[in-house]
Amino acid sequence: MIPKGLFSQIGMIILSVGIIITYIKPTFAEIKEIQDDIAVYERQFADVQSVNSDLSSKVARLESVTNNNRTKLSKYIPNEVDPIAVQRDLKLIAEEAGVIYRGAGSEGTESNNRRRSSNSADSDEETNLPSPHNFTMTVEGTYPQIKRLFSLLERNEYPLEVRSMDISKLEGIFLAVDLSLATYSYKTPEDVSN
């Protein structure tokens, strides 16, 4: 005859196994899943924190740039180029150099594609190219005056880059100079994508 106690002991074992299979094991799996999630969130948190910290340090560096320097930068690469203002400046520079100002004109903006060289046309470089605006200028003067004109063009607060130049002799010591100049405006990422 089998004692009653044995049945209850077997029942307890079966119940234990049942609890392990139906509750404890899935719970452990769930705990592992949650812990994995926590690890992911912690990694993401560290990443976001790193980005925030990096951004904060960059903002601090940006804030450390003096207003004077920021203004100079905005003048060097302005948001927009005013053709009339540039022509006025060209005339003032010509007068300051002592050359005879014959005229200046705006040729509008230039597509960067024209400027793109075959071996340096990667997108990063393209992004770093500001939008060029072309101008022409005609002056007459002596050689020292023309050299001074170029020197003054260099010292302008925004770039006046010489793209092409034609110098020819006039009567006596005078030279005629036809200049093609370029200045630049800031190019936004939208401009680049367009």
Next chain:
Amino acid sequence: MADLSNSSFIPKRGPDKKRKASSTRQVYIFTLISYVAIFATLLGAGASYFYTKYVEKQKDQAIEELNNEISSFSEADLNRVLEFDRRLSQANGRLNASISMPSVFEALEAATIDTVQLESLSLTRENDETLLLSASVQTDSFDSTIFQRGVLERNETVISSISVENLTDSLSTDQEATVGQQLPISFTAEIEIPISSVPYVVTEELEVTDVVVTEQATSSDETTDTDSEGTNNDNETSL
């Protein structure tokens, strides 16, 4: 009636003395295992339940921290930094590609011999890589032409290539009288200058008024004759 039980030859057994059952309990190994198993299982179930709650709370906390960190990110600041960086990069790019035209003139002056006159000069900037100069040159002899070519070729620091083209000799016996005014040999010099080799000279910043005052002082001090002579000399050696 006689008592039969007393007369039996079978010895009587005395009254049953109940033997006391032993009080020691036997503990079976299976019983032990089953009890341990059920209690351990119940304990484990309870612990895992509470631990699940604990890690869920940790997860909620991690999510909350992440959300707080994400919400503390300022897109406006990022745009401000990116815009400044982009503008700075563009300015830096142009600064790195900038050249000093007076330096080009000075290099050309240094490489031009005395017996040479430039009739015209054109310059074209090819991308941000090279400057192409085309000069119409006049000399008094072929020797001067060869010497000038040699001087330009030896100037490797600035000039990367030089070619002399369209060489013409207009000297004839009946034109000898005009040699002093018009040099007989003329040619076109095509010069290629890498932009990277053009030295950028930081010039002293002059105020507008300083330049005007200096100019006025110079013009008032010097006589017209000496001024024109000096300019003529400059013109002869260069343009």
